[in-house]
Amino acid sequence: MKVPAWLRKSRGWLLPLVLAVLLGSPVLAGADTMKVSLDNQSLYAEPNYSGTPITPVPAGAEVKVVTTSGDWYKVEYQGNTGWMHRGAFAQAQTPQLNLPGMLFGGGVKQTKSDEVALAGKGFTPEVEAGYRQKHPEMNFALVDQVESFKVDNAKLQAFIKEGGLTP
Amino acid sequence: MRRRTMGAMFLALSLTLVWGCAGMDYASVASIAVKTTVKAAEASRPISDSEEYYIGRAVAARVLGTSRLVQDPQLTLYVNEVGETVARKSPRPHTYKGYHFAVLDSSEPNAFACPGGLIFVTKGLVVMCGNEDELAAVLAHEVAHIANKDGINSISKARWTEVLTTLGTETAKQYAGAGGQLITLFEGSIDDVFKTIVVNGYSRAAEEAADAQAIKTLQKAGYDPGAMAALLAKMMAKKGAGSSGIFKTHPPTGDRLAKVKSETPAATPNKMEAVRTKRFESIKM
Ligand SMILES: [Zn+2]
Numbered sequence: 001m002k003v004p005a006w007l008r009k010s011r012g013w014l015l016p017l018v019l020a021v022l023l024g025s026p027v028l029a030g031a032d033t034m035k036v037s038l039d040n041q042s043l044y045a046e047p048n049y050s051g052t053p054i055t056p057v058p059a060g061a062e063v064k065v066v067t068t069s070g071d072w073y074k075v076e077y078q079g080n081t082g083w084m085h086r087g088a089f090a091q092a093q094t095p096q097l098n099l100p101g102m103l104f105g106g107g108v109k110q111t112k113s114d115e116v117a118l119a120g121k122g123f124t125p126e127v128e129a130g131y132r133q134k135h136p137e138m139n140f141a142l143v144d145q146v147e148s149f150k151v152d153n154a155k156l157q158a159f160i161k162e163g164g165l166t167p
Numbered sequence: 168m169r170r171r172t173m174g175a176m177f178l179a180l181s182l183t184l185v186w187g188c189a190g191m192d193y194a195s196v197a198s199i200a201v202k203t204t205v206k207a208a209e210a211s212r213p214i215s216d217s218e219e220y221y222i223g224r225a226v227a228a229r230v231l232g233t234s235r236l237v238q239d240p241q242l243t244l245y246v247n248e249v250g251e252t253v254a255r256k257s258p259r260p261h262t263y264k265g266y267h268f269a270v271l272d273s274s275e276p277n278a279f280a281c282p283g284g285l286i287f288v289t290k291g292l293v294v295m296c297g298n299e300d301e302l303a304a305v306l307a308h309e310v311a312h313i314a315n316k317d318g319i320n321s322i323s324k325a326r327w328t329e330v331l332t333t334l335g336t337e338t339a340k341q342y343a344g345a346g347g348q349l350i351t352l353f354e355g356s357i358d359d360v361f362k363t364i365v366v367n368g369y370s371r372a373a374e375e376a377a378d379a380q381a382i383k384t385l386q387k388a389g390y391d392p393g394a395m396a397a398l399l400a401k402m403m404a405k406k407g408a409g410s411s412g413i414f415k416t417h418p419p420t421g422d423r424l425a426k427v428k429s430e431t432p433a434a435t436p437n438k439m440e441a442v443r444t445k446r447f448e449s450i451k452m
């Protein structure tokens with residue numbers, strides 16, 4: 001039996017295979033459920049620490065990961081859906097490299113307009129993840145700590161008033 | 168958009184496979200399908216606020232790779248309160264993820280403004296400031312560097328052009344290589360910013376612009392605008408102590424001090440300044 005030309009040509013199967021691996025591989029292959037390893041964690045409505053937490057999540061709790069955005073994981077826990085920082089999970093300390101996200105834009109939502117698609121490209125959380133893999137000596141954990149510090153607005157207003165400053 | 172492009176690529180590939188179009192190169196089929204995504208807008212655009220944020224995070228991570236952070240909640244809160252107070256009166260009160268201030272555990276006076284709003288001051292610099300108004304002057308000056316994008320603007324134009332070119336040529340053929348290249352370009356951008364804000368220091372023009380802006384910000388916030396000149400004079404007096412730290416990153420010069428003095432408006436003494444100095448002194452260092 002004669003083998004078809006496209007099977008003999010190695011590129012015929014190589015390129016689709018490479019594409020399938022690159023485009024199809026989820027960031028969390030085989031790790032849909034994750035265990036929270038830090039105490040005093042919470043679900044947040046948005047992927048940041050501002051806003052009132054939805055519900056507390058104790059250490060040891062298992063959450064179902066729906067999707068990821070940068071350092072944040074959208075998870076389901078006891079009927080609630082919200083965001084948790086990756087620092088809450090011991091097994092997520094090393095971010096995964098997501099090549100499609102680098103070029104087609106990372107993030108959670110499917111982009112609708114070209115403008116949004118463009119905004120999602122360039123230096124994205126996926127590029128940061130690649131940089132972090134290359135540079136384990138950089139201390140991103142401390143950066144996360146600095147960023148998580150937020151001055152309460154009421155407290156700030158009191159500070160301004162006490163010092164005779166302009167609100 | 169994303170789904171449609173991928174669908175088109177897979178359709179083109181599977182058609183090629185089924186029909187065995189021997190004469191056609193697979194990569195060029197994919198490239199035709201992807202070409203529709205390349206937009207003219209991508210050819211030249213400035214660094215976005217979110218990109219600035221990711222650059223700033225990496226620069227900060229590099230600073231924190233070799234410096235320790237002071238883990239004192241009271242001091243951290245105080246520096247953030249003073250910093251937020253001046254940031255809100257600056258020409259750029261909001262950044263992508265806001266301003267955040269932290270104290271580095273070093274006795275050498277220094278300050279770093281990482282793009283996007285992460286600002287570090289050393290313990291040594293806080294000690295050098297004798298009161299809250301001078302600390303506010305330091306932080307207003309650093310906020311001005313972020314508002315003026317002095318760190319971001321040190322990224323080489325050629326490098327940024329290459330980033331845009333890489334994003335514009337996302338054919339399947341170059342696909343895997345482009346991701347790695349973006350990381351390399353990101354790496355280079357971090358180097359450019361780090362060199363300016365940590366190693367070489369800002370230009371004289373950038374320093375003078377940041378001083379002028381800091382004076383205005385101090386006044387708007389209700390702080391003594393004369394605090395900028397007072398702090399600079401202190402730095403000038405200690406200049407003999409070394410040419411590293413803040414003397415390198417934000418070089419104080421006689422010209423700079425003279426310019427600051429000429430730009431400082433006459434302010435009526437505020438009796439609340441004593442309250443501020445008292446709370447500055449109550450922070451244990
Ligand atoms: Zn400066």
